[in-house]
Amino acid sequence: MSRRPFDPRLLRRVPATRRQFSALGALGIAAGVVVIAQATALATLLAAAADGRLDRPALAAFVAAVAARAGVVWGQGVVAARAAATVKAALRTELLGSVGTRGPAWVAGQRAGEVATLAGRGLDALDAYFTGYLPQLVLSVTVPVAVLARLTFADWSSALIVAVTLPLIPIFGALLGWQAQAATERQWRRLSMLGGHFLDMVAGLPTLRAFGRVRAQVEVVRRMADGHRVATMRTLRIAFLSALALELVATLSVALVAVPVGLRLLSGGLTLQTALLVLLLAPEAYLPLRAAGAKFHASMEGLSALDQSFGLIGDPPARPAATASVPAGEIRLERVTVEYERGVALRDVSLVIRPGERVALIGPSGAGKSTLLGLVLGFVTPTSGRVLVGGVDLATADLDGWRRQLAWVPQRAHLFASSLADNIRLGARNASDEQVRIALKAAVLDEVVDALPDGLDTVLGERGHGLSSGQRQRLALARAFLRDAQILLLDEPTARLDAASEAAVLAATRRLVAGRTALLVAHRPALLAEADRVIRVEGGRVTADSPVGAPA
């Protein structure tokens, strides 16, 4: 697969960079001018020196040209790094924003990891692309053009040879580069697998230790690392060889220019100053093209990060303006079918949940219980059928407004990398410390928090690192308590809890559901006592629906 060196979608997606790209272009043109000025001054200086004279104006011009070149190099570095920072920030925001606009169903599963990695460290690969590759790419256009123009003016026959041989670099580069790139991409997967292998082994050390395989595994790690070396060398050999070929092409081209110049100089057909100018300028024409080619491999990672980002962001879906406000009332599913890529989750389900009812959903895992909750939350859109609340179809409803009436305790609540208090306030940002305390006590989490040195200000690590599963579950309950919503959706709130924590969470749940509408997914039996109606879901269908206490 050949990739374009510049992705035009960048200009469209991140308009803020247009100015920076124009600046890069202007600096590239300036670089071309400065290269010519420097070579002209040096040629004049040397020609004078050969005559035993010191050409002071040329000396001053040379120093000035070098200073200007320093300025241009500095400017390019600054502009490129600024562009990188702007693009990274914009793409980060857009990537994460696209999660917000498309809803949680879009990001579920593998895609969450993909987006998180990309928006996290993945975009940092753009630094190398912007600061290393892009300025070179600009130079590889402006400098050869400038050099050709100057040479045409000074000695048109040399200019002709340069003009004819210059395309050889991109042609050879493309031929060799494609070859190398195909090989690189084949190797790439293998390399990252080997890199991942080391990480996997370190992550699994406690398990290896438990099976007494650590000593044997040291040898395996060494062997795999050696395999890594052999594979890398194979790739590098191709890459280096193509670089060598390009260098030789450039060298031969310069020789083609230099030989006639030397002969004409010998026969007196050319002045020394012009000859020196040609000799100094000719290599400059080939250099930026080769440099850009050499950095292309390094930039590949950045380009694929860009490509992946644009692919994920895509075009925002045109969701019809859905603003109908949802009144309180019964929740009604009318012949709802939900199909995912991997199969049908719910088939033709109709049911009504009246205000104040406490309904338990039971059935084997994968039966469609969580999908039912997802429908009510508005995360899942029915493939056919409707979900109505108080007579309003959720497809046309203002979902944020509807969700304000809900509190949700998922199977595995996500804990955010901020303080405990912020985590509990997720659904009620303005709740007072006193209210948070009450919610904590209700969720039987107050003792745990009191035992922490920083109490409610304790900052949680990545994904709630530092809390046990039972404590996380109770934190999710505390969120729901603080939310104080009329309708509760609980997805197996006692999963993964030991009996003692389960009892505590059950007691908390009992207090939570009192006097509210509740939809409880119950895998474990203890929760059933809280329900006054049990619905059994199997294979995507409702197979039983009976009030608790009624004769079976």
Place this chain on the structure above:
Amino acid sequence: MSVSPSPERRVLRLARPYVGRLLLAGVLAAGTELAGLALMATATWLLITAAGQPPVAALTVAIVSVRALAIGRGVLRYTERLAGHDAVLRIITEVRARVFATLAARREQARSGDALSRLVSDVDAVQDLLLRVLVPGAAAAAVGALALAGATAVSPPAALALAGGLLVAGVALPAPPTAQTRRPPDRAAPRRAPPPADAIDLTHGAADLAAFGATGTALDAASGRARELATLERRLAAGGGGAAGAGVRAAGPTPPAVVAAAHSAGVDGVLVGVLAVGTLAAVEACLALVTAARQHTELRAGLRRVADLLDPPALADRTGDAPTKLRDVTVRYRSDGPPALDGVTLDLPPGHRIGIVGPSGAGKSTLLRVLAESAAPSAVGGLLADAHVFHATVRENLVLGRADATDDDLAAACATAGLLDWVREQPDGWDTVVGEDGGQLSGGQRQRLALARAVLLDPAVLVLDEPTEGLDPSAADRVLAAVVAGARGTVVLVTHRLRGLAGFDHILVLDSGRVVQQGRHAELVEAPGWYRDQWLAQETAERGYLSAA
């Protein structure tokens, strides 16, 4: 504690077997630069001499050398890169093996994902130290010294001017990046942390945010932090580009200074040109030191971390026969904290089924760990808490339990754990890759895989820590019964589910690190206490569930 050698020196000590290759790479790198310098100098000499229209014979040697140098430079660069990368990758192999062995010897718990990925980039720092700092740095220094010697031979005053330029390019300029770049990354580091954390929160927590109407707030906060980081990066950009620009600027005045010095010393016009062009090349070569110094500063922190992991202590796998009794075990995780286990005694008569139950945090998993570490894995082992599933095939994960297992052995173990049907359904069968930490499996399948591995180990004492976690109740009972029935030796089971313990020979109830009750199931359900309360609660609930279901 004695002062330890610098991290660079500790890394280089590892490189000793490959010092010949590294040296070769350095010599070739210097050769490449020198060939470039000589090429420019000779070509200039050729042109200026040719302008005097001498007989062609006087130029033959120079013409041949220009050709040789032009081709030689490319070939030298190619061999240098191959030799350098080969040497460095060999050293990296050694580094990886040693880091792994050191970590293996440290008996620490699993690391977080962030710490792990940092470990990988730390190892890469060693590669960069050799390839981007040491080899080019040494080559640049060699080229500078040789150029200086050559210039001295032609004209000492010109050499003095060159020395000044080289000092600026090779010594004065690399020094500021060392000082200058040391600070900004430190300032950027704390702000660089939020984007990955925000990314995780907004993706993995997308449903939670949406349900609680907090998506907008979280997104605003995240993009605010991303903008803050961008502002900081933009500010740092001015400093970074500055160093490169300063290099070019410093290099600039040197050739004119050399020309002026040589001219006033009355050097021949041809040689003045050669000196000027040679100076330009030499100073440019020495500017590589600026980049090298910059790289070095960025690498230091990683090098320091990795250097601490390069001297693995001798690794010994656990040995010893299965114990028949653990006497009076006390474990404290923190010297000032309460004990996790407090004088627990555990009898292990061969062939017995022993249950360990109790509220969470009672010390059950700790007791299993102490037991597992008391003997060789083939004597005591099984399924411990936090079992890792490797990003490899089903077979490779299973044979950790028994290296010489046949397909029949694998099938038998998987049948016991209830995984066999799934394996048979997979197109790749035993060679199905399970994904990072078993990510391609469902929670239940992952647990069954870990359990099958424990069954395959078939030790004298099989320890099982919550072996049916993540399975639904009826599957859990089935699998547990099959595993316990199939074990040839003693079984020690930690569980929160009391069903299935009825047939056990002995049950220990732990609370706060102490044994509070023990006996057989039938005795324990009769006696008042934690066990009976739990049993009744679980049974009532289960019966209600089953009747409702």
